[in-house]
Amino acid sequence: MWEAWFSKDLPFPDGPYKFHGLPGLIVKLEDKTKSHQFLLKGNKKLKAEDHSWDYILALEKEAKHEFEGVKVNPAQYKKLFMTYKNDPAKDIKLDLASPNTSMTVTTEGGKKITNNAEIIKFFEESMAKKYKSFNNQLELNLHRK
Incomplete structure (x- = not known):
């Protein structure tokens, strides 16, 4: 069982790991035992010349490659x-x-x-x-x- 806090001020239905789909960005997430906790520590708007874009695009390419793999149950x-x-x-x-x-x-x-x-x-x-x-x-x- 998980409990999530999200912000409608950040209208992105995203979060850590496989947690997404809420009507805002997940800013805190923890399981009932509190053995796993995620906390958004910060965010920033990236500029086109920011080298972080290269990293993001590389991750996106890697994820696309992974999702084109074989589906398993x-x-x-x-x-x-x-x-x-x-x-x-x-x-x-x-x-x-x-x-x-x-x-x-x-x-x-x-x-x-x-x-x-x-x-x-x-x-x-x-x-x-x-x-x-x-x-x-x-x-x-x-x-x-």
Whole structure:
């Protein structure tokens, strides 16, 4: 259950994440347990020469690309999500399965990895670390059977 505060003075039916459709911009949103809270901290009118437009247009292009993907129902999405969560390096493993395929990965520390087995290990470890810290998701039903 979520509670949302919105402003009719900002007549945009938008908000954070998947929350939208109210008769004004959502400025505050929280779940009943207060474990998830969104608060609008500010806004500004962008000028044409503002570099933020480049970022916004890039996000818009990325979103358009994502929405042109394959539509799945909630059960299919949950299955795909759990498959990815259980083996987030699966795609890298498939890409590097051929001995003729090579790749170079540069870590945050600047180290370059070219050995396929080391690249797979790097992705497995970094994704495991990501999921360990990514433990407060909005979509609670993704983790329930």
